[in-house]
């Protein structure tokens with residue numbers, strides 16, 4: 511076994527796509543799940559890089575935090591640490607669309623309706639997962655309001671992930687912007703495990719324990 515520290519890269523929080531300097535498209539992600547995972551990873555002695563969208567949380571102890579705003583910035587900040595990481599966990603709720611044009615100055619109110627033209631942002635996870643080497647493990651999150659497990663399985667396959675953490679974001683007090691979460695962890699090799707409802711710190715420990723157990727089982731004795 512190599513003596514270099516185990517390296518983990520995470521994304522967390524929402525991203526913002528600006529329409530003008532004061533207005534943006536975003537979502538209600540608090541960053542709590544990603545920050546809990548980063549803290550749990552650092553507590554294991556791993557080297558942890560966290561690329562975070564705008565959240566109100568302090569940097570977890572021992573975690574190297576890089577703060578970004580948009581999906582494009584999140585991708586740019588992840589490229590180098592991804593190439594060096596052993597484990598990538600994409601927890602961020604990345605905005606899927608951005609305005610085709612962003613105004614440099616605050617836009618004035620117009621009489622009548624306004625039509626916004628939106629274009630897709632880069633899929634940070636899918637783009638990086640396509641660069642995965644055999645020694646790397648890539649984990650995604652799937653935030654769903656319905657058909658949680660089937661949509662999560664589809665994302666696991668389409669994004670070529672090793673694992674996906676499915677969570678139902680339609681349940682009050684759980685998932686997005688909540689302190690607790692209930693998850694289903696699905697592996698590309700067929701593993702399936704439920705956990706929660708529980709505090710996000712406990713969910714983070716459960717996920718890292720399962721990933722560590724699976725990688726120990728797969729490495730030569």
Ligand code: CTP
Pocket residue numbers: 521581600601602603604605606631632633634635636649650651652653654665
């Ligand atoms: N993700 C990403 N970049 C994007 C969109 C999603 O890195 N532009 C990652 C998220 O961090 C998460 C996974 O992809 O790990 C799934 O995100 P989710 O929002 O659940 O799904 P989408 O791929 O955006 O699909 P949809 O919105 O249609 O459910």
